[in-house]
Amino acid sequence: MTATLTPPSTAVPPHSRPERESRWEYPALAVLLLSTAIAYLCNLSASGWSNSFYSAAVQAGSKSWKAFFFGSSDAANSITVDKPPASLWLMELSVRAFGLNSWTILVPEVLLGVASVALVWATVRRPFGPAAGLIAGLALAVTPVAALMFRFNNPDALLVFLMIAAAWAMTRAVEDGRTRWLVLTGVFIGFGFLTKQLQVLLVVPTLALTYLFAGPPKLGKRILQLLAAGLSMIAAAGWWLLTVELWPESSRPWIGGSQHNSIVELTLGYNGLGRLNGNERGSVIPGGGGDMPPGGGGRSMWGSTGITRMFEPAQGGQIAWLIPAALVALVAGILLRGKAARTDGRRAALILWGGWLLVTGLTFSFMAGIFHQYYTVALAPAIAALVGIGAVQLWRDRHRLWVRLFAGLAVGLTTATSWMLLSRSSSFVPWLRWAVLVVGVLATITVLLPAPRKVALVAALAAAFAGLAGPVAYSAQTISTGHEGGIPSAGPNVGRFGMFGPPPWAEGTGGPGGEGGFGGGIPGARNADGRNTNGAGRNGAQAREQGTNEAGNPMMGGPAGGLLGASRPSAKVIALLENNGSDYTWVAAATGSNSAAGFQLATELPVMPVGGFNGSDPSPTLDQFKQYVADGKIHYFIGSGNRGGAEGGFGFGRSGTSSEISKWVEENFTATEVDGITLYDLTAAH
Numbered sequence: 001m002t003a004t005l006t007p008p009s010t011a012v013p014p015h016s017r018p019e020r021e022s023r024w025e026y027p028a029l030a031v032l033l034l035s036t037a038i039a040y041l042c043n044l045s046a047s048g049w050s051n052s053f054y055s056a057a058v059q060a061g062s063k064s065w066k067a068f069f070f071g072s073s074d075a076a077n078s079i080t081v082d083k084p085p086a087s088l089w090l091m092e093l094s095v096r097a098f099g100l101n102s103w104t105i106l107v108p109e110v111l112l113g114v115a116s117v118a119l120v121w122a123t124v125r126r127p128f129g130p131a132a133g134l135i136a137g138l139a140l141a142v143t144p145v146a147a148l149m150f151r152f153n154n155p156d157a158l159l160v161f162l163m164i165a166a167a168w169a170m171t172r173a174v175e176d177g178r179t180r181w182l183v184l185t186g187v188f189i190g191f192g193f194l195t196k197q198l199q200v201l202l203v204v205p206t207l208a209l210t211y212l213f214a215g216p217p218k219l220g221k222r223i224l225q226l227l228a229a230g231l232s233m234i235a236a237a238g239w240w241l242l243t244v245e246l247w248p249e250s251s252r253p254w255i256g257g258s259q260h261n262s263i264v265e266l267t268l269g270y271n272g273l274g275r276l277n278g279n280e281r282g283s284v285i286p287g288g289g290g291d292m293p294p295g296g297g298g299r300s301m302w303g304s305t306g307i308t309r310m311f312e313p314a315q316g317g318q319i320a321w322l323i324p325a326a327l328v329a330l331v332a333g334i335l336l337r338g339k340a341a342r343t344d345g346r347r348a349a350l351i352l353w354g355g356w357l358l359v360t361g362l363t364f365s366f367m368a369g370i371f372h373q374y375y376t377v378a379l380a381p382a383i384a385a386l387v388g389i390g391a392v393q394l395w396r397d398r399h400r401l402w403v404r405l406f407a408g409l410a411v412g413l414t415t416a417t418s419w420m421l422l423s424r425s426s427s428f429v430p431w432l433r434w435a436v437l438v439v440g441v442l443a444t445i446t447v448l449l450p451a452p453r454k455v456a457l458v459a460a461l462a463a464a465f466a467g468l469a470g471p472v473a474y475s476a477q478t479i480s481t482g483h484e485g486g487i488p489s490a491g492p493n494v495g496r497f498g499m500f501g502p503p504p505w506a507e508g509t510g511g512p513g514g515e516g517g518f519g520g521g522i523p524g525a526r527n528a529d530g531r532n533t534n535g536a537g538r539n540g541a542q543a544r545e546q547g548t549n550e551a552g553n554p555m556m557g558g559p560a561g562g563l564l565g566a567s568r569p570s571a572k573v574i575a576l577l578e579n580n581g582s583d584y585t586w587v588a589a590a591t592g593s594n595s596a597a598g599f600q601l602a603t604e605l606p607v608m609p610v611g612g613f614n615g616s617d618p619s620p621t622l623d624q625f626k627q628y629v630a631d632g633k634i635h636y637f638i639g640s641g642n643r644g645g646a647e648g649g650f651g652f653g654r655s656g657t658s659s660e661i662s663k664w665v666e667e668n669f670t671a672t673e674v675d676g677i678t679l680y681d682l683t684a685a686h
Contacts, residue, residue: 025130029121032134036117036141039479040110040151045102046482049601050153052566053486053613054088056597057081058105058153059604061092068092070244072253073593076585076606079619081593082257082270084240086194087155100604109157113150116161116381117141123168124385126175127345128392136388143380144474144490145318145373151479152488155196156377162192163203164381167352170207174348177216179225186229190236197271199378202363204233206355214348241267254619256593256612261619275369302371309365310376316421317491319376319383321471323361324413326383329390330354332406336393349389357382372487387467391460398447398456408448411463415440418470424494429473440466485565486594559676560595560640567598567638570675574602577636581605585633588679589625591615591640591658599638608634611658622660629682637665639678 049055053073057080061068064075071085072078081088090108098104117137125133140146149156166188173181185207192200208226215222244252244263258266303314311320330350337347360378364371394407415436422433443462446455474491483489561567567590569577581587581603589608590596596609610625611617620628628634640662669680 022130025134028130028134029118029137032121032137032141033114033118037110037114039141039475040113040147041107042479043482044106044110044151047106047151048102048482048484049566049597050102050106050484050488051486052484052597052601053593054081054091054153054155055105056593056600056607057085057088058091058095059100059601060606061085061088062095062100063604067253070253073256073596073609073612074586074600074606076608077253078586078606078608079254079612079617080256082266082613083155083196084194084263086191087158087196090158091153100601105153106151109150109153112157112161113141113146116146116150116157116164119161119164119168120381120384123164123171124349124388126171127349128389132388132392134388135391136384139322139384139387139468140380142468142471142475143319143321143377143384144471144478145377146380147475147478148318148483148488148490149374149377152374152483154374154486154488156374159192159195159200160377160381162188162195163200163356163378166192166203166207167356167381167385170210170352171345171349173211173225174214174216174343174345177221177225179228182211182225182229183232186232186234187236190233190238193233193237194240197267198275199375202360202378203356206352206359209355210348210352213351214343214345216343254612254617256617256619259618275371276363276367277369302369305366305368307365310361310379311417311420313424313494314373314489315376317424317474317494318373318489319379321418321421322383322387322414322467323357323379324417325390325410325467326357326386328406328410328413329386329393330357332403332410333386333389333393336397336403346389349385353382353385353389357386374488374490395456395460399450401450404448404450407463408444411440411447411466412444414463414467415444418466422470422473425492428477428492428494432469432473436466436469560590560638560678561598562592562595562640566594566601567596567677569599569602569677573599573674573677573679576674576679577603577605581635584635585628586635588636588638589634589661589682590638591662595638595640610661611656615658616656618657620661621657622664625657625661626664632683634682637662637669637680637682639666639671639680 057067057071057073060072060075060077064072064077066072067075067077068089069085070077071080071083071088073081090112091105094104094108117140120140121133121137123133124136146160149160166185169181169185169188172178173185189200189204189207208229211226212222215225217225241263244255249261254261255263255266257270303309303312309315310323330353333350334347334354337344337350340347357379360382364375364379390410394403394410397403398407418436418440419433422428422436439462443459443466446459447463449455451459477492478490559568559570577587577599582605585606586608587603587605588596588599589610590599591610592615593609593613596607600607608620610620612619625634665680665682669682669684672679672681
């Protein structure tokens with residue numbers, strides 16, 4: 001009789017196998033996903049066009065397949081947005097199918113959020129079981145910045161989903177060593193590149209390290225498999241980049257955000273290394289950052305850098321709630337794996353999620369270029385996964401004293417962080433920080449004791465309250481509030497950010513900014529009572545009440561829009577533009593994308609954004625613009641109070657073609673004021 005022995009390297013002790021069959025798991029998952037969907041869909045239309053910069057591009061892509069492919073700002077294809085177009089495609093298909101409105105633009109983002117929660121559950125569940133997966137999914141769903149960005153139309157929703165998908169595929173690769181999972185990982189990263197370019201590469205070193213260390217095959221094969229993953233990544237992104245580079249410049253739109261009409265320049269400069277070193281040509285201030293203007297307190301334009309950046313007022317309430325718990329869970333989890341086999345799936349998962357958190361978090365903390373607080377959504381999946389993993393690991397091994405010490409440290413640090421973040425607003429649910437403090441302290445003490453199971457369970461529930469009460473409150477406030485502009489902010493705004501941000505004590509006020517430069521709106525633009533105050537209503541026809549931020553910020557531009565705010569045309573202006581509007585290639589031209597966006601969304605006719613997002617791109621040239629006018633392709637030019645005079649560049653002392661064009665129009669055509677908007681009829685004799 002011959003016995004068959006399981007090789008020691010692959011044997012898994014019964015106590016370490018995650019539960020695969022639990023009757024409660026799938027009902028609990030259904031509740032989690034359904035609750036996430038309902039919460040994210042609530043009050044969705046309150047955000048109007050969200051980021052009008054991208055909504056205008058969605059409108060353009062829903063009318064023109066060429067604009068769809070390139071990611072053009074207008075259906076006449078004068079210039080693209082300053083990102084690749086992948087994040088626009090889902091929204092554009094939705095608008096093509098169901099028409100243009102806030103819901104058709106934002107529902108795809110909500111679906112990406114629900115799918116991301118499900119994918120985090122599936123990925124964490126494989127090595128750590130259903131409880132860890134569900135906790136991780138819940139932690140992601142209630143992260144304030146996630147509740148914000150999965151209801152918003154910036155590229156980050158699709159980016160985060162694709163990053164999680166890459167982590168899922170890599171987890172499968174570590175399990176069985178099949179090359180197809182490595183190739184799929186590369187495909188997800190490649191499409192992430194087509195979403196937001198180099199940001200997705202922050203997770204690539206960790207993905208490669210995870211498989212290089214823990215992949216089942218021999219080292220040589222693992223290296224070859226990683227090369228295959230790299231090739232699939234290049235192919236998934238390269239087909240679009242190569243097409244754009246080879247396409248004749250004369251028959252495609254200008255590449256927005258570049259100074260020389262080059263997608264390579266945009267990739268490596270403005271959206272690449274410039275984000276790290278601050279040398280961003282085409283940004284609001286030449287060179288990218290620099291110091292604040294006089295009166296700014298010597299702060300950097302994009303906030304201070306350093307190891308505590310994620311905990312500062314601008315970022316803390318977005319993402320910092322569970323960072324201490326995630327870091328403690330990472331260290332404890334690595335220690336608990338001890339001398340496990342090289343291919344141990346649980347340790348590989350800790351390397352993957354922990355590396356994601358550390359590399360991305362440190363990059364965000366020290367990058368000198370454009371940085372906005374909503375970027376931190378890229379940290380949310382890693383934090384959520386580590387919290388789910390840590391909760392289960394520390395619970396299962398709570399009989400060990402050192403494990404209880406780690407658990408107490410995690411609960412204590414989380415309680416202190418929540419107290420700090422909630423204390424930054426004296427008017428936002430003021431009793432909550434006291435409840436978190438009391439419950440958190442009691443939970444910290446209890447988890448340190450070798451208590452019976454029922455007492456330990458009560459302590460675990462108390463710890464969950466201390467850790468999740470703050471994020472849930474912030475997320476609920478975020479969902480109940482409309483957000484428009486380029487730098488949305490979750491929860492009550494309690495921090496100073498950037499050049500025109502309010503001081504830390506100015507609760508409930510919005511700050512400045514915009515994806516793809518500096519502007520695009522104010523983050524959430526909220527009054528002290530939490531109401532959204534900036535941006536146009538549906539189809540741009542109904543102007544929202546102007547709040548103190550807009551009134552006190554010359555960069556908003558008034559009804560015609562400007563660097564920080566979308567235009568808000570009245571019904572009379574809309575009717576004027578729509579009259580014989582289809583007879584022109586562009587019904588109007590306006591300096592800057594946000595100024596053009598409101599008019600385009602209101603009329604659903606192409607409006608040329610002169611100079612792109614910041615008005616600083618050299619597109620079109622003055623000679624090109626003159627030729628367009630001579631050919632009768634542009635009906636109106638919309639004047640802007642933010643042109644900055646002869647030096648151009650929205651008052652930042654930059655010369656540029658947008659300033660030259662504005663000056664030429666002013667000198668050669670007659671201005672007409674209509675409901676606060678200055679119009680120049682370019683078809684009138686002059």
